[in-house]
Amino acid sequence: MKIQEIVSHQKTFFKTQQTKNIKFRKMYLEKLRDIIIKNENLLCEAIYRDFGKSKFDTFTTEISFVLNDINYYLKNLNALTKPKKVTTNLANQIGSSSIHPEPLGCVLVIGAWNYPYQLSLSPMIAALAAGNCCILKPSEIAENTMKIMAKLINENFPPEYLYVYEGGIDETTELLRFKFDKIFFTGSTKVGKIVYRAAAENLTPVVLELGGKSPAIVSKDADLETAAKRIVWGKFLNAGQTCVAPDYLLVDESVHEQFLEMLRKYINEFKYTPDSEQYTKIINRKNFNRLVKLINREKIYFGGNSDEENLYIEPTLLNNVNWEDDVMQEEIFGPILPVICFSHFNLVLNTLLELEKPLAAYLFTRNSEEKQAFTAKLSFGGGCINDVIMHLGNERMPFGGVGASGIGNYHGKFGFDAFSHQKSILEKANWGEPSIKYPPYSEKKLSWIRKLL
Ligand code: NAD
16 A cells, blocks of 8 residues: 555544544554564564664663553543543633543654664554554664564554554655644654654644753762763663763863763773673664764773774763864764863853753752752753653653754653643533623723623
8 A cells, every 4th residue: 555545544544533432542552562562572683683782771761661651541541531621710601611632633753763662652652542543654774673663563553543654764755745633753953854844834733852962960069979870871871872861971170080980980890892782783884984983082081992893882981072072063872972071060051051952961969059050040851860861761751852952742641742632612501691791882891891801
C-alpha cells in the first residue's frame, strides 16, 4: 500500500470513532506491551547491531522506559479521558461547564536515532493513548532498530490505525506534504525548522523535541565525589549521544584540579574500554569524523584516543577550554567533555543567560542560595540539582525544550495532553436567564451588567 493510501485510510478510520473507545485503546496498548516483552531479545540485538549498545543500557534506557509508559497509560487512561467539571461563572448561570479531552486525529511521529525505541515509541504510545491514529517514521540512521519496529508493528497493527513508515530524508519530506493533525518531531534544530515550516503550510500544530548545549555547573560547595560520579555516568552513557547529556562543565576554579582528578578516577572505574560491554559505539563514520575533529589535542586532560574501524572514541576530558573553542560552537553529542573554569557563581549564570536556552541544565551544590538562583534565573527545558539526566525518569514531570531547544513537551499526562484537544462545553439550562443580556440596551441594564461582571 502506498503511503498516501495509508494516510487517507487513517483519516477515514479515525472518523469511525473507534479509536475514541477506551477499551479499544487499552487493547492495543496491551498488545504492544506483549509484543515488546516477547521480542525483547530481537529489540536488543537490533540496537546492538546499530551501535553496540549493551543489553543493560537497552533495558534501562529504552525497553523499561517504553513499558513504563504503556503501564502508566493503562492505569491512568480512565482518569485522563474523563471530562473535568469546572466552576461556572456568574455570567453563564444557570449552566454547567466541563472540559473534554479529545483526540486530534491522524498524527505523525518522527523519531531520532540515539534512543531509537524510546524516542519513537514513547510519543507514539502517548498518541495512541490519547485516541489518535498514528504514522511513525523512525530514524533511518539506526537502520536495524527502524526495521524491527516496522516489522513488529506493521505485522500486528491495522495500518489504518498505526503504521511504521521506513525511510530517510526523502520519505520524511514526502510525509511532511500531508495534512496531519499534529507532528511530533525529535531531532536536530536544523531539521526541526524544516518540519516547522512544512507544518505551517497546513496549520498543523507541532511538538519539537530538539537539542542544544546543556551545561553542568560544579560549585565549590558541591559534594565533589558524588558530582564526578554522576556526571561521568550521564556524559558517557550511550557514548555521549544523549540529548540531555551534560555537554560541557563549568567548574569553580578553586576545586577545578581536584574535580578533574575525580572525573578521571570514575572514567577508569567504569571501564569504558573499546571491548567493554558498557560502552556504546559512535553511530556512524560521519559523526565519528565530526567528533574527532572537535578534540583539540593540546587541551586533552584525559583520553583523546579513537579507533575509526570500530567507531570507538575514548571518553575524553578537555581542560582549559574557552568559549571560542570549536568544541563550544556546536552540540557535541559524543564522549567529549570540555571543562571551563569560573571564578564567581553569579558571573557564570550571567554568561549562561546570554546563550540559547538549552534542553537541560545541571547544578551541583549544597548551597541553597545557588540552588535558588539557578532555578529562578536560568531558562532551560528541565534539569537536576545534584544529578544529571534523571529528571526524565519521572513521568509526573513534563519533558521538553524551550526556545531553541524545542516547543511543547510530553511524558505521562503531558504526553496525553500533547496529543489531545481540550474541548470546552458550557451546558445551559433553558430557564433562569437574566433578560438584561438582550437588546434593546439601556443605561439601567448596563449598570446591572457592570455589577454582575
Ligand atoms: P536529525 O534531525 O538529523 O534527524 C531526525 C529525524 O529527521 C530523522 O527521522 C530523519 O530521518 C529526519 N530528517 C533528517 N534530515 C531531514 C530533512 N532534511 N528533511 C526531513 N527530515 C529529515 O537528528 P538525529 O541525528 O536523529 O538526532 C540528533 C539530534 O536530535 C541532536 O541535536 C539531539 O540533541 C536531538 N535530540 C533531541 C531529543 C529530545 O528529546 N529533545 C532527543 C534525542 C535527540
